[in-house]
Amino acid sequence: MLINQERFYDDALVYIKTAAELLSNPATKSIGREMIIRILGDCSEKKEQRCISDFDKYRSLLKHLVKKSGLYPYLSTEFDDLDLEDIVIIESNKPQNSSGFVFHSAQSKVYNYIIQGSNVILSAPTSMGKSALLANILKSERYKAIVLIVPTIALIDETRKKLTSELGDYFEIIHHNCQSRSGGKPVIYILTQERIAKRDDIKDVDLFILDEFYKLSFQYTKKDKFKYDERVISLNVTVLNLIKKANQWFFIGPNIKNVNGLELISDDYIFVSSDFKTVAVNIYEDSFKSKDYDGKLSKVIEILESRMGEKTIIYCSSPSKANKIANDIVKHGILGEDLGNKLLYNWIEESYDSEWSYYKYLKKGIVIHHGVLPRSMQHLSINLFNGEAHNVLICTSTIIEGVNTQAKNVIIFDNSNGSAAIDKFTFNNIKGRAGRMYRHFVGNVYCLEGIPKDDDSDEVDIPFGLQPECTPLNLIASIDEEYRTESSKERWENYSFLSKIPLKIIKNNSSIDILQIEKAYELIFDIFENNFSLYKKLLFKRLPEKEVIELLMNLLVTVRPRALSKSDIKLSNNNSDDVINAISTKIMSYLLSDTLTEYFKEQFKHNRKNPRDGLSYSASIDSEMKIVSNLFNFTIPSFLSLVSDILNDINTENLVILKFDYGYLIAQFENLKLPSGFSALNEMGVPHKTIEKMRVSKPNIDENSLEEVRFFAKNCQLNRKLLDDIDKYFISMARI
Known part of the structure; x- marks a missing residue:
């Protein structure tokens, strides 16, 4: 079904x-505004083709309607004959301290609310221009200390790049916890909720900004069953603390019609739910069954053949599905011969493997993007797709969590x-990636399985405000008593009366289910009481023995049985010992490797010699990356922090004077075997392989200082012997 025809009019005047x-x-x-955008798109397209649009004879009327629709930026880009009224409208919709940028009417409205000091919740489509609005709010010079929470590390870096280019001279921008505030400039903290929680230098906050505020809400299954999400809890705790601390706050997100639950904390805010779009979209709807892979693939091939040379994003459900689609597109041969750039392809082959699926499809013009990829490869994917040669991007949900394209x-x-x-709601977010202001006035969205039915996913229920009966106790523990509902007070009193777990441990590990914290405490205390010699082995300072790693992994799978599932590691009663041994062996190999690259190469070599049942060698490469991304980089350090807190409490309560320190081990996982300054550089898009080359020279710098590391990296770009052209390309792309 075609909802909006690309040939969108019969008579130009009637259409206007x-x-x-x-x-x-x-x-x-x-609807009227979208029609005006279509007209502008037609005029622009005909101009590029050196033709005359049917609408060109009505330019004066069109300009009037552009003003009426609030599309003020298009006045200066699409019209040459501006009169005094046009100039006044353009100038009156420019933000403070910005000579060239022009707001459209919805941006102006929200900007004025913020500048006047109001708290604002803004819900608007992807193409509304929220990033530009935010940058210009910060240019107003009203704010000296700003905290901006984003949901992912990818979005930290994307936001860093945007704000550094526009505000780097005025603000100190802190985006990694190895950075400390110097105090010389106003500051912007761009961090995830987990990183905010680990800082103790955020005191007075002039403006608190929460990006993607819908992530405050818990999700429910179709049967209204509550879905526990540890990151939702940590976000609620952090946001609650910052709302109380900040002089003003601004929540930003897409496609939300209603917000419930803030009134318990604050009712002093303005909710703006805008449908203002700067691009139009053609929606093509099919009705393929979800399992009809061949039918959907045939449709994709048909679309790509009809849209040859145009930028196309293909959203799919998983990394393995992305690889399958890419492989089948390549088989059809519609994208031509291998693309050039042999230096880049040789670099990827040397750094990873020639049989890696990402590498094979990249050569054919297909870019893959998902959360399992190393961060530098995620950066590369977007940079190449935004360039000229690669026109097909296949991605997963990262399309709405950090893909700036x-x-x-x-x-x-x-x-x-x-x-x-x-x-x-998610469908609308994905759909919002079609079209781009000034570049693609009209985008095309192809819904192969149809459009999801209307539901209540466009409402956000904020747990720390509503506190329903299903609210996890670890969230209630982090809510000050004055903000707890009567039901929550009663639930917490009943729990704390019976529990021996100190409140500090629950708060420090608020994202972990309270029953899992109880279980971990119980198991570790049992070891303390019944096997003190084994307990003492848990009190290490740098790296543990394999026996201790196995013990910790045993605790992990007992306390958090689903922790391994995100890494596609299947655990059952029949194979638990084998799985724990295999994972412990990987961990020891990782800890004893000098670099992440060395670890990967070792695992790839092992997998080539010992193929896994039902898993190709190429798929095993992605599997190893998934283990590092999900298990090593997130799950294990989070669990080690909990174990460390429990050990500290048991030692204190029982006068055990043995000292231990998990800090080094946690850093090995969180920073992926890099000093924290270089870890921050890696997050900015510089590959491990490049960083490892730089560190061979044994630089005389503080490797935990991002500023020193950044300065060193810039000098390395000038060294012809140390780095090759591709290494320098990555450093340049990172915009350090």
Whole structure:
């Protein structure tokens, strides 16, 4: 089914008159605005083709309707004959301290609310221009200390790049916990909630900004079953603390119609739910069954052949599905011969493996992007897709969590994310990647399984405010008593009366289910009481023996039985000993390797000699990356922090004077075997391989200082012998 035809009019004048009528009615204004965007797109396209659009004869009327629709930026880019009224409108919609940027009407409205000191919740489509709005708010010079929470490390870096280019001279930008505030400039902290929680230098906050605020809400299954999400809890705890601390706050997110639960904390805010878009979208709807892979693939091939040379994003449910789609597109041979850039391909082959699926598809013009990829490869994917040669990007849910790109076309291959169906809210977020202001006035969205049914996914229920009966106790523990509901007070009193777990441990590990904390405490205390010699082995300072690693992994799978599933490690009663031994062996190999690259090469070599049942060698490479990304980089350090807190409490309560320190081990996992300054550089997009080359020279710097590391990296770019052209390309792309 085609909802919006690309040939969108029969008679130009009739079309313009219809748009004018729709713009005059508040209920239909957004439809009228989209019609104006289509006209502008037609005029722009015809101009590029050196043709005359049917609408060009009505330029004066069109300009009037552009103003009426609030699309003020297009006045200066699409029209040459500006009169005094046009100039006044343009100038009155420019933000403070910005000579060239022009707001559209929705941006101006929100900007004025913020500048006047109001707390604002903004919900708007992807193409509304929220990033530009934020940058110009910060340019106003009203704020000296700003905290900006984003949900992922990818978004930390994307936001860093945007704000550094526009605000780097005025603000000190802190985006990694190895950085300390110097105090010389106003400061912007761009961090995830977990990193905010680990800092003790955030005192007075002028403006608190929460990006993607919908992530405050818990998700529920179709049967209204509560889905526990540890990151939702940590986000609620951090946001609650910052709302109380900040002079002003600003929440930003897409496609939300209603927000419930803030009133318990604050009712002093303005909720703006805007449908203002700066691009139009054609929606093409099919009705393939979810399991009809061949039918959907045939449709993808058809679309790509008809859109040859245009940028196309293909969304699918998982990394393995992305690889399968890419492989089958390549088999059809529609993308031509191998692309050039042999230096880049040789670099990837040497750094990883020639049989890695990412490498093979990249050569054919297909870019893969998902959360399992090393960060530098994620950066490379977007940089190449935003360039000229690679026109197809296949990605997973990262499309709405850190991919800074739009395309002419978006194909929604699966109506699912992993095994769960996507809701209407997620669908709208994916759809919002089609089209781009000034570049693609009109985008195309192909829904191969149809459009999800309307639901209530566009409402956000904030747990720390509503505190329903299903609210996890570890969240209630972190809510000050004055903000707890009567039900929550009663639940917490009943629990704390019976529990021996100190409140400090629960708060320090608020993202971990309280029953899992209880279980961990019980198991470790049992070791203390019944096997003190084994307990003493847990009290290490740098690296533990394999016996201790096995003990810790045994504790992990007992306390958090689903912890390994995110790394696709299947655990059952029949294979638990084998799995624990295999994972412990990997961990010891990782800890004893000098570099992450060395560890990967060792694992790849082992997998080539010892193939796993049902898993190709190429797939085993992605599997190893998934273990590092999910288990090593996140799950293990989080669990070690809990174990460390429990050991500290048991030692204190029982007067055990043996000292231990898990800090080094946690850093080995969190920083992926790099000093923290170089770890920050890696997050910015510089590959491990490049960093390892730089460190061979044994630089006389503080490797835990990002500023010293950044200065050193810039000098390395000038060293022809130390780094090759591809290494320098990555450093340049990182915009350090």
